[in-house]
Amino acid sequence: MSDNSIHQESLVSSAASAIRRILLSGKLEMGSKVAEESLAAQLGISRPPLREALRLIHGEGLLEHTPRRGYNVPVVTQKSIREILDLREALELHALSVISHPDATLNLANLETVLSRMKEHANVGDSLEVISSITDFHTEVINLAGNSRLSTYYRQLLLQLQLWLATSASREDSSSNVQEMYEQHVELHMLIVEQRWDEAKSAFVAHGTLESLQGSAIRINVSL
Amino acid sequence: MSDNSIHQESLVSSAASAIRRILLSGKLEMGSKVAEESLAAQLGISRPPLREALRLIHGEGLLEHTPRRGYNVPVVTQKSIREILDLREALELHALSVISHPDATLNLANLETVLSRMKEHANVGDSLEVISSITDFHTEVINLAGNSRLSTYYRQLLLQLQLWLATSASREDSSSNVQEMYEQHVELHMLIVEQRWDEAKSAFVAHGTLESLQGSAIRINVSL
DNA sequence: TCGTCCTATTATGTCTACAAAAGACAATAG
DNA sequence: CTATTGTCTTTTGTAGACATAATAGGACGA
Numbered sequence: 001m002s003d004n005s006i007h008q009e010s011l012v013s014s015a016a017s018a019i020r021r022i023l024l025s026g027k028l029e030m031g032s033k034v035a036e037e038s039l040a041a042q043l044g045i046s047r048p049p050l051r052e053a054l055r056l057i058h059g060e061g062l063l064e065h066t067p068r069r070g071y072n073v074p075v076v077t078q079k080s081i082r083e084i085l086d087l088r089e090a091l092e093l094h095a096l097s098v099i100s101h102p103d104a105t106l107n108l109a110n111l112e113t114v115l116s117r118m119k120e121h122a123n124v125g126d127s128l129e130v131i132s133s134i135t136d137f138h139t140e141v142i143n144l145a146g147n148s149r150l151s152t153y154y155r156q157l158l159l160q161l162q163l164w165l166a167t168s169a170s171r172e173d174s175s176s177n178v179q180e181m182y183e184q185h186v187e188l189h190m191l192i193v194e195q196r197w198d199e200a201k202s203a204f205v206a207h208g209t210l211e212s213l214q215g216s217a218i219r220i221n222v223s224l
Numbered sequence: 225m226s227d228n229s230i231h232q233e234s235l236v237s238s239a240a241s242a243i244r245r246i247l248l249s250g251k252l253e254m255g256s257k258v259a260e261e262s263l264a265a266q267l268g269i270s271r272p273p274l275r276e277a278l279r280l281i282h283g284e285g286l287l288e289h290t291p292r293r294g295y296n297v298p299v300v301t302q303k304s305i306r307e308i309l310d311l312r313e314a315l316e317l318h319a320l321s322v323i324s325h326p327d328a329t330l331n332l333a334n335l336e337t338v339l340s341r342m343k344e345h346a347n348v349g350d351s352l353e354v355i356s357s358i359t360d361f362h363t364e365v366i367n368l369a370g371n372s373r374l375s376t377y378y379r380q381l382l383l384q385l386q387l388w389l390a391t392s393a394s395r396e397d398s399s400s401n402v403q404e405m406y407e408q409h410v411e412l413h414m415l416i417v418e419q420r421w422d423e424a425k426s427a428f429v430a431h432g433t434l435e436s437l438q439g440s441a442i443r444i445n446v447s448l
Numbered sequence: 449t450c451g452t453c454c455t456a457t458t459a460t461g462t463c464t465a466c467a468a469a470a471g472a473c474a475a476t477a478g
Numbered sequence: 479c480t481a482t483t484g485t486c487t488t489t490t491g492t493a494g495a496c497a498t499a500a501t502a503g504g505a506c507g508a
Contacts, residue, residue: 010291010461012279036490046463048272052279055236059283061373067234068469070490083373090318149285149307153377235492260460270493292499294460
């Protein structure tokens with residue numbers, strides 16, 4: 001059913017994508033066990049390729065692993081969030097420095113595509129998709145720096161954040177602020193288009209604080 | 225403190241370590257194929273756990289992977305090196321900013337341990353071990369920032385650099401400059417101990433340039 | 449002689465099965 | 479009644495075998 005019969009791509013890759021989707025959907029609660037056999041059955045594959053996919057996801061920081069006890073949905077602590085936001089700020093500022101370099105040529109087409117997608121999701125009120133679009137938006141900004149390693153790792157960090165939001169937030173309440181989240185990113189986009197770099201850096205820093213996350217759209221269930 | 229939980233390392237983990245050692249020893253040349261069966265035989269294990277280990281190493285950026293064509297030792301391009309050095313500088317400067325914060329308490333014991341180890345290797349003239357110590361030294365500096373994600377990713381980047389050095393350098397000639405490399409890090413260590421942060425930042429930036437890599441100890445075989 | 453197609457071999461992808469370890473539950477002893 | 483130990487069940491770890499795709503080499507034709 002969900003098996004799109006993508007045999008070009010290896011079974012491991014598509015399994016990894018499926019696992020990512022499951023995790024980011026927020027249906028599994030924090031710390032819950034991810035058993036191999038049941039997941040393999042659910043995906044319709046055998047355990048060896050599934051185990052490779054789990055290793056992959058683990059490397060992306062979206063799963064915890066204890067040697068003879070299997071995989072678990074990460075239990076996100078205050079320390080984790082601080083680490084991610086700390087790194088996020090550093091990487092964003094670095095990217096903006098590179099981007100703001102005089103002789104850089106910027107292709108903002110992708111950015112606008114993502115933004116319009118975010119708008120549609122915001123109108124519908126699908127907070128999970130809006131959050132996903134936010135990840136894409138910020139990743140696209142980072143992509144402008146033209147460093148593939150930076151882009152890859154930055155996206156990993158944001159997905160970790162996204163997983164935390166998905167597993168810790170009560171999504172019923174968050175739909176109300178989804179419009180506001182979209183407006184914020186319109187603002188960020190404008191600063192980039194108009195090349196107002198100092199303001200952009202300040203805005204991105206303010207945008208990525210723990211307070212802004214708590215205050216904007218998500219009601220935190222875990223004790224920070 | 226010692227870990228009181230005695231969890232025996234899985235076969236996958238030890239295989240991954242073995243593969244890392246093989247890669248970083250520089251015996252395999254850039255772009256060469258890493259066949260599963262022969263490697264499994266060499267390590268004395270079967271292919272399933274080996275494949276998991278390969279996925280792991282691939283996630284660390286120490287192996288290339290093409291869907292139905294297997295794994296290869298990465299072919300490092302000029303772009304790759306620039307990306308790594310670019311990120312390295314950004315992360316080091318960020319770490320130094322955190323470290324130089326007034327109320328930070330620094331434990332420099334590990335740094336000195338690594339430095340003395342580097343000295344011994346330099347005296348013997350073992351350039352491969354000196355380079356490994358350099359990786360450890362810089363990682364320890366980053367560790368002072370107290371961000372485990374930063375430390376992990378920074379180390380990954382440095383190992384990618386180390387792999388490039390191992391596979392592209394002629395190690396016979398590099399042994400002569402090993403002493404100089406050690407001296408450089410004594411200098412860096414001093415700047416940190418004396419908390420001369422501005423000088424430290426400048427020194428780390430200068431230390432991590434492409435020119436310094438080319439000029440200090442390593443003869444580049446690939447065309448940059 | 450060179451190019452192309454077919455075949456054969458090799459290596460990767462996947463699956464089934466077996467072994468071993470950790471956790472749970474029950475039974476017995478204090 | 480409680481705690482401890484032993485067994486049983488569940489799940490992870492590992493191995494071997496089979497299927498399939500890609501590549502290399504040889505043969506045939508132009």
